[in-house]
Amino acid sequence: MAGLDSATRFDDERLERLATLVTRADGDRESVTVEAPFTGDPVGSVPMCTADDTDLAIRHARTAQHEWADRPLADRVAVVERFAELVWDEREDLLDLLQLEGGKARRTGLEELLDVASACEYYAGADRALAPDRREGALGPLTPTRVNYHPRGVVGIISPWNYPLTLSVSDAIPALIAGNSVVLKPDEHTPFVALRAVELLREAGLPSDVCQVVTGGAEAGESLVAGSDYVGFTGGVETGRAVAEQAGRNLVPCSLELGGKNPMLVLDDADVGTAVRGAVAGCFSNAGQLCVAPERVYVHESLYDEFVERLVVATERLTLGTDASLDVDVGSLASEEQLDSVRAHVEDAREKGATIQTGGQHRPDVAPYAFEPTVLTDVTPDMDLFREETFGPVVAVYPVGSDREAIERANDTEFGLNACVFTEDHDRGRDVAERVEAGTVSVNDPYISTLGAADAPMGGRKHSGVGSRHGPEGIRKYTERQTVAVSRIGPIAPPSWLPGEWYASALSAVVKLRRLL
Missing domain, CATH: 3.40.605.10 (Aldehyde Dehydrogenase; Chain A, domain 1)
Structure with missing residues (x-):
């Protein structure tokens, strides 16, 4: 095999x-x-x-x-x-x-x-x-x-x-x-x-x-x-x-x-090499069939040309194969249905004017459902993959002029599962991350930092889900909460001999004392 x-x-x-x-x-x-x-x-x-x-x-x-x-x-x-x-x-x-x-x-x-x-x-x-x-x-x-x-x-x-x-x-x-x-x-x-x-x-x-x-x-x-x-x-x-x-x-x-249509934000002070490594690792893991994989990359315009050029080179170096070797980078799509879906998104984008920087081809010579890692630019809102989850080895790269624009475009989606931010300034990265509407956001890493944090919740916002794991x-979440309280003074109710007005005054005093304490 x-x-x-x-x-x-x-x-x-x-x-x-x-x-x-x-x-x-x-x-x-x-x-x-x-x-x-x-x-x-x-x-x-x-x-x-x-x-x-x-x-x-x-x-x-x-x-x-x-x-x-x-x-x-x-x-x-x-x-x-x-x-x-x-x-x-x-x-x-x-x-x-x-x-x-x-x-x-x-x-x-x-x-x-x-x-x-x-x-x-x-x-x-x-x-x-x-x-x-x-x-x-x-x-x-x-x-x-x-x-x-x-x-x-x-x-x-x-x-x-x-x-x-x-x-x-x-x-x-x-x-x-x-x-x-x-x-x-x-x-x-x-x-x-x-x-x-x-x-x-x-x-x-x-x-x-x-x-x-x-x-x-x-x-x-x-x-x-x-x-x-x-x-x-x-x-x-x-x-x-x-x-x-x-x-x-x-x-x-x-x-x-x-689902997710996860964004990656590359700020103007990011190290391009680090960001490219993050994009390759995140976008093409499991042939892109990963709920937290980035599918949209927003790169500051000052770094955009260099980023795209280096991303294409790095993508073309990936090994597409079916071996049992740990050196194979990208395997096959899981089914004919998945292949048809990915291919339809790429063809729709191609027909409507997107530029395929690399990839974009079905590779039956490798496996029946193998598809090349693909980088697209010039993607517009009328294309299916602009908003819909592709769930394959396909990523679209967009230039942006500021952090604010990157955040606004990242949040312009019905999904909110995962996101990542690349910057040399960690405090700036955290600030941007907190403004992205996603359940998990990693800085200078596509998803492992958050997905691997077993002590921190992982879940989606908006249409990406309800609840969390980890x-x-x-x-x-797998338990029923039960509150048990013991009264050391018996029933908390006015005794029969106490006038109602006195009981109300006593309750008032308790409330005031609690506020003071």
Whole structure:
């Protein structure tokens, strides 16, 4: 398989064994064929789960959740720590699967494994986020008050195809540590890496029913949203709206990470070489199929010509390939559908007058869905890719005359997921970053600085989503808050012998005292 030996490492028997981990009710059902983007060949199949399958998975998960939540937190953490060790021990297997069914460069797959390791390490210290909080009571020390964090129950996670390991398992880890059970629905294009991860979780000591997997299309997803106590979704805006609408009808809380049209701002004092390295690393990672990847670059006009020239040179040096080598820079797009979408955006821009500085071509000689890293200039508002998310190895570069113009153009979008600012002045970079309407903003780095900050929340603004992952927020969202207060003076109510006027005066005195204190 063009230098990738995972075709032999994951033969039909191994893939069929992984498919048996999918929860299925009785009866026949259709199957979903998984395709290898590097060749276009089928590599295996998984069940097209029905509503009955999903309901069964939720019932099993709900039954198992109570016993799992009753375990000491240290026991749950120990399972996750063993899982992290297994992920690293089995990294070649996981990398093979990520390439086999996702078509990504192996280097990008390694980033996924590191993200899982980071999530496990961070949430292993979950006692900080899950421990009861002391809060100020109604009458101070007379009414000591604390907030407890109880598991919600069954968490449904619907994950996408572009980062099938990190966007499934890394979201499941805090839910499990918090005492929930999980029903995971990986994208039908990339189910096997999630199934392999669940296999490793069970090998690490997770009871089998605590993490269930269903595969397939919309029917399984709708049933999962309907039956879960919390829903985490990562994917497109329109599907996210449908998930939010259904969750809202059922009064089920949810978090959504949706699309982005992420800007990169290169200020007039930026080091051009650093900015070009950042653009190449950010725009073309995972062939641009990354929710936080920059797609719009606003460069101060004094640096614009040099920046474009050097960006073109750097882009043309990238290696496009399908090897299992860590030296390959850019892999394949994940599917024919994704190729068609990217190609349509580039052709529309070309026909309407955009300049293709480099790239812009489908490369079937490399892989059926391979597309060259592409740099565009002279992009105008009438072109589809001006506002719409391309989600491919395509970036448009624009000149701007000031910081203010760069910020205004960066914010002129319905999205607000990620942004980055390049400047030699870090204080200036922070100031500009704070004025950009995005959930995360990195200075002098495209996205790793924020995405890799496990202790800080990562989420979108505007149409880019609701809620966040990472940080204390990333585990507390999987909990129900409960406030418990103890009155050391009994019922806070006027005694029968006290005149109402005196009681009102006493309350007034308490309010005044609290203000003074």
